[in-house]
Amino acid sequence: MPYDFDLLRELTETSGVPGYEDRVRDVVRREFENEVDRVESDGMGNVVGTIEGSGDRSVVVAAHMDEIGFMVRHVTDDGYLRLDALGGWDARVLKAQRVTVHTENGDIDGLIGSPPPHTMDEKDLEGKDEVADVHVDLGLDGDEVEERVAVGDLVTTRQTTELLGEHVTGKALDNRVSVFALVEAARRIDDPEATVHLAATVQEEVGLRGAKALGVDIDADLAIGLDTTVANDVPGFEEADHVTALGDGAGIKLKDSSAIANPKVHRHFRALAEEHDIDYQMEVLPAGGTDTAGLQFAGGATPAGAISFPTRYLHTVTESVHAEDVAAAIDLLVAALEAETDGADYTL
Incomplete structure (x- = not known):
């Protein structure tokens, strides 16, 4: 591969739910340390690696570190954990999944229970799955679970990142693949004219919160969002609903439900892709938002665009x-x- 797959695997397999991105943040800081001019963080946990440019312009690129996960909301007398979702889950994918519970005294492996179909009636089989109904089984008795697990502990799915043919599959590719891109960019950029702020942001999955705060603190001339996007190029979808397709190149965002890309910016990205012979596809995402919107107007009217990573099976454990x-x-x-x-101008 023309990039560091081991680092991509480490980033995706590392756990970090919204508001608790500590482990991912440590990896980002480690990788930025020798690649940028300075590394800073803020009270929310955003990490920014800055490469000083020779000119007067500045660019901020945002990729969120957090993954969808859970917080323990209740521990039953029998030792089962009930969960509250952090981010948007389709509860249908959770049955029989292995998870990790992150406690103050270390991680505990567990699994989400799934009753056998032999004991379920037609109503049970056709019922709507809800995260609130999920229970985590730690294989321990109630007294030991009570000693080791507390309300507020975090839970993530447990999955390895693997090559599957020409695909990379695993958990948290949304959006660790973009965080990985920040690091790869830091390694490759040499003597830019514009100062570049590479921002690994927090709490995107619960409302773009880190990027909104960062947009106030960094007054950039251009904002670029990096995130995954839908690739529905699988059975069951009409071609018009694919959004993007795996193998067709980078996504250049036109719009999502939170932002409309500046026309001059997305046309510029398209021209660069053609100039450098980079495969690309234009993206119109009907639902779902990204840090692009968080940055676009937090500090004023900032021209913004986004580069996307086409992704199948988003918000599951096998993206x-x-x-x-x-x-x-x-x-x-x-x-x-x-x-x-310094000559760039995206005003309309």
């Missing part, structure tokens, strides 16, 4: 991206940052 799309998106990001000059 999938195409290895070559990852390379294309990183190449496009680097090209955009190196092309940013």
